[in-house]
Amino acid sequence: VDRPAxxxxxxxxxxxxxxxxxxxxxxxxxxxxxxxxxENRAKIPQDIIRRTIGKLFDQAYDTGERDRFRTRLERNRxxxxxxxxxxxxxxEIYTDSMKTQTIWEPRAPDHGLEAExxxxxxxxxxxxxxxxxTLMATAVVAQPTARVAMQNDHPxxxxxxxxxxxxxxxxxxLDRTGFTVEDRDRSKGLYFVRYVDPTTDNSEPGFFSKLFSxxxxxxxxxxxxxxxxxxxxxxxxxxQDSNGAxxxxxxAQRIVKVIADDLN
Numbered sequence: 001v002d003r004p005a006x007x008x009x010x011x012x013x014x015x016x017x018x019x020x021x022x023x024x025x026x027x028x029x030x031x032x033x034x035x036x037x038x039e040n041r042a043k044i045p046q047d048i049i050r051r052t053i054g055k056l057f058d059q060a061y062d063t064g065e066r067d068r069f070r071t072r073l074e075r076n077r078x079x080x081x082x083x084x085x086x087x088x089x090x091x092e093i094y095t096d097s098m099k100t101q102t103i104w105e106p107r108a109p110d111h112g113l114e115a116e117x118x119x120x121x122x123x124x125x126x127x128x129x130x131x132x133x134t135l136m137a138t139a140v141v142a143q144p145t146a147r148v149a150m151q152n153d154h155p156x157x158x159x160x161x162x163x164x165x166x167x168x169x170x171x172x173x174l175d176r177t178g179f180t181v182e183d184r185d186r187s188k189g190l191y192f193v194r195y196v197d198p199t200t201d202n203s204e205p206g207f208f209s210k211l212f213s214x215x216x217x218x219x220x221x222x223x224x225x226x227x228x229x230x231x232x233x234x235x236x237x238x239x240q241d242s243n244g245a246x247x248x249x250x251x252a253q254r255i256v257k258v259i260a261d262d263l264n
Contacts (some may be wrong), residue, residue, distance in 0.1 A: 001080055001081045001082075001083060001125055002078075002080040003080060003081060004075070004079070004080075004081060005031055005074075005075060005081045006028075008073060008081055008083070008125070008166070009028055009073070011025065011124065011125060012033065012071055012073070012083070012121065012125075013033060014087055015121050016033070016069070016071070019039055019117070019120070020038065021035035021036065021068075022035065022036045022038075023035060023071075024036040024038070024068075029075050030182065030183075031072055031073040031074060032067060032070065032071070032072050032073075032175075032181070033070070033071050034069070034071070035039065035068045035069050035070075036068060037066040037067070037068045037069065037090065038066065038068065039063055039065065039066055039067075040063065040065065040067055043157045045208055048055075062092075064089075064091060064092040065090065065091050065092070065107070066089065066090045066104070066182060067087060067089050067090075067110075067113070068087075068088050069085055069086065069087055069088075069113075069114075069117060070086045070088070070176075071083070071084070071085050072084045072086075072171065072175055072181070072193055072260070073187075074093045074171070074184075082168070083118070083121065084168075084172055084175060084243070085114050085117050085118045085121065086109065086112050086175040086176035086177045087109045087111075087113045087114045087176065087191060088106070088109060088174055088176065088178065088228075089106065089107040089108070089109065089110060090104045090105065090106060090107060090108075091104065091105060091107040093105060094105050097187050103182070109176050109262070115135070115136040116136065118135060118136070118213065119132040119133070119135055119136040120132075122135055126217060127225040145263075145264050146158065146159045146237075146259070146260045146263035146264055147158075147260060148256055148257060148260045151236065151238070152246075153248065154238060154239075154246045154247075154252075155238075155239070155248070155252055155253045155256040155258060156236050156237060156238045157236070157237040157238075157256055157259050157263070158234070158235075158236055158237075159234070159235045159237065159263065160233060160234060161233060161234075161235055162230055162233050162234075162235065163189065163228065163230035163235060166228055166230060166235035166237070167186060167189070169263060170191070170226065170228060170237055170263075171184070171191065173259050173262040173263055174191060174193060174226065175261055177258050177259070177262050179194065179195055180194040180195075180221065181193050182194060182223075183222065189227055189230070190225050190226070190227055191223050191225065191226040192223070192224075192225055193223070194221035194222065194224075195221060195222055195223075195224055195251065195255060196221045196222070210220060222242075222251065223242040224239055224240065224241060224247065224251075224252075224255065225239070225240040225241070225242070226238075226239060226240075226243060226244065226255075226259075227239075227240055237256075237259060238256075239251075239252040239256060
């Protein structure tokens with residue numbers, strides 16, 4: 001978008017509220033806003049029972065799914081702003097054969113939803129319907145694969161893409177997979193992130209209830225650097241500790257796998 005981020009912040013914020021979301025995070029300094037978890041009521045089945053009972057059933061029925069979206073605004077080389085939208089989903093599953101207890105667990109990001117909302121946002125910001133349609137079509141095209149490898153005894157992700165595209169895709173992956181990007185330095189190929197080790201966060205009293213109530217203290221996040229180094233059409237993504245040293249810990253291996261899985 002050919003406008004600076006400070007001119008886009010309020011219109012983008014209004015966009016999410018107009019689409020029925022509330023903002024749980026609104027950080028102009030980082031250029032990140034994130035919606036609260038919400039249920040997509042369009043997924044409620046339109047069967048004969050619901051048509052008979054009407055609104056009463058509609059209010060009682062739960063899809064068992066929740067969605068939230070993160071929007072990141074990043075200044076580009078031309079003085080304009082690149083806008084990225086990523087989706088995170090949760091689903092409710094039964095934990096016993098009697099179906100009396102449930103937990104919430106992550107479900108795969110919906111790239112179609114990401115493209116849909118990005119297209120709607122572009123229309124709000126003044127793009128033509130043709131431009132938005134083209135954007136939505138290209139946003140869901142299958143991406144090249146990424147693979148995990150070892151380089152000098154360090155786990156890395158290898159991508160068959162040049163720096164510009166790799167930088168954009170890794171940024172989307174970090175947003176989509178729940179990392180908190182505290183800062184970024186494109187000139188050095190660095191994302192500064194916070195990451196919570198999932199092994200310190202068990203399912204009691206339920207991940208989803210913690211997301212809403214915050215009744216159980218969350219595990220302290222750890223700081224890392226995600227470093228991109230490119231040569232031509234090849235990019236290597238590695239994990240560094242908070243001081244910039246290569247990290248070979250179990251967390252680093254976990255982070256590399258999370259990034260590679262999402263890129264694929």
